[in-house]
Amino acid sequence: MSINRQQRCWAEIDLAAFERNLKGIQAALPAKMRYVAVVKADAYGHGMPQIVRRLMQSGVDAFAVANIKEAADIRHMGVGWPILILSPVLPEEAARLIEDDLTPTISTQAEANWLNELARQKRAQLKVHLKIDTGMGRLGVWHEQATELLHTIQQLPHLKLEGIYTHFSSADSEPSFTRLQRERLLRVLETIPKEGLLIHADNSASLRSLSGTNPFNAVRIGLLQFGVPPYPQSALGHVPVEPVFSFYTRVGLIKDLPAATDISYGRTHQLARDSRIAVLTAGYADGIPLALSNTGAVLIHGQRCPILGRVTMDQTIVDITPLVNVEPGETAVLIGSSGAEEITVTEFSQTAGSIPWESLCSITKRVTRVYVGSREI
Numbered sequence: 001m002s003i004n005r006q007q008r009c010w011a012e013i014d015l016a017a018f019e020r021n022l023k024g025i026q027a028a029l030p031a032k033m034r035y036v037a038v039v040k041a042d043a044y045g046h047g048m049p050q051i052v053r054r055l056m057q058s059g060v061d062a063f064a065v066a067n068i069k070e071a072a073d074i075r076h077m078g079v080g081w082p083i084l085i086l087s088p089v090l091p092e093e094a095a096r097l098i099e100d101d102l103t104p105t106i107s108t109q110a111e112a113n114w115l116n117e118l119a120r121q122k123r124a125q126l127k128v129h130l131k132i133d134t135g136m137g138r139l140g141v142w143h144e145q146a147t148e149l150l151h152t153i154q155q156l157p158h159l160k161l162e163g164i165y166t167h168f169s170s171a172d173s174e175p176s177f178t179r180l181q182r183e184r185l186l187r188v189l190e191t192i193p194k195e196g197l198l199i200h201a202d203n204s205a206s207l208r209s210l211s212g213t214n215p216f217n218a219v220r221i222g223l224l225q226f227g228v229p230p231y232p233q234s235a236l237g238h239v240p241v242e243p244v245f246s247f248y249t250r251v252g253l254i255k256d257l258p259a260a261t262d263i264s265y266g267r268t269h270q271l272a273r274d275s276r277i278a279v280l281t282a283g284y285a286d287g288i289p290l291a292l293s294n295t296g297a298v299l300i301h302g303q304r305c306p307i308l309g310r311v312t313m314d315q316t317i318v319d320i321t322p323l324v325n326v327e328p329g330e331t332a333v334l335i336g337s338s339g340a341e342e343i344t345v346t347e348f349s350q351t352a353g354s355i356p357w358e359s360l361c362s363i364t365k366r367v368t369r370v371y372v373g374s375r376e377i
């Protein structure tokens with residue numbers, strides 16, 4: 001491992017693995033299915049520009065992000081790519097929609113009206129997607145009122161309806177509810193002309209239930225691109241993906257302590273035996289969850305070393321008693337492999353009582369992202 005990768009705490013993003021995942025996902029999609037790449041939250045913590053560049057090269061059809069700022073960052077990397085904004089747009093943000101040719105999501109009559117008015121004032125036409133709430137209870141017009149809102153949008157001269165979508169609440173846990181959500185959307189779609197519209201519902205977790213025989217012609221994929229299967233026990237079947245993200249820190253200090261010594265804030269651990277501990281140079285300010293206190297582990301020399309006591313802001317204490325010849329400066333793996341052992345993003349987040357989406361976007365700015373596996377362009 002070259003020196004420049006080794007910092008106090010860093011993440012490695014394997015762009016070659018990412019590119020292979022994109023090929024795998026594209027090959028698994030039914031023919032003519034459009035690929036909307038979801039890259040919100042700095043591409044799930046992987047770094048927006050590097051990830052978006054690869055997605056542009058791999059031929060995805062559109063991008064989806066949470067907000068105007070993220071959308072503008074993509075727009076500056078390439079004109080012409082459709083960019084869908086998934087979250088509601090605030091009034092003071094709206095001018096950017098037209099300047100940067102961005103596509104907002106409409107959930108209410110009020111949004112349709114003020115966005116139309118904004119576009120009228122700018123003498124522009126704003127492309128929009130209509131979102132339908134089929135059971136998520138968050139954004140979108142309730143499915144029973146969707147046709148009415150759709151007609152409103154079609155009558156507003158400064159709005160151009162380009163897509164209709166819904167979001168599944170339980171695609172990773174409740175196939176029957178996902179089917180109900182899909183049927184609710186299909187029922188709305190039966191009542192309207194669909195020509196030229198992008199119709200999308202599926203995310204990473206529902207891809208396996210996707211077939212080419214319905215009106216859906218696009219998918220929105222986030223997590224899966226990064227090689228993290230959205231199921232507890234990966235059962236993706238036909239979509240092969242491999243890990244992209246790994247997370248490392250270093251051994252800062254090693255010391256021997258007698259049995260019964262108290263460890264960390266709140267004396268949250270007591271040594272059961274004479275022990276050798278390593279103090280790692282990362283803590284919760286780097287994105288090691290506090291919830292890993294006394295439950296998580298890191299890999300050193302291919303061995304699992306349990307976290308002792310509370311994770312602190314800048315340091316984490318681990319037990320290295322069984323290991324021989326560990327030296328200060330050596331690498332400890334938080335996510336990734338060492339010898340025959342591996343800690344996946346899924347395991348890391350499950351041990352912390354979290355979900356992979358949250359874990360990935362909780363790795364903080366202090367952690368340098370190092371790009372490997374593909375030439376930087």
Ligand SMILES: *Cc1c(COP(=O)(O)O)cnc(C)c1O
Pocket residue numbers: 038040086167202203204205220221222223224230
């Ligand atoms: C984040 C998000 C996605 C992507 O979900 P993944 O599970 O990461 O594939 C899709 N649609 C919407 C509306 C989202 O907010």
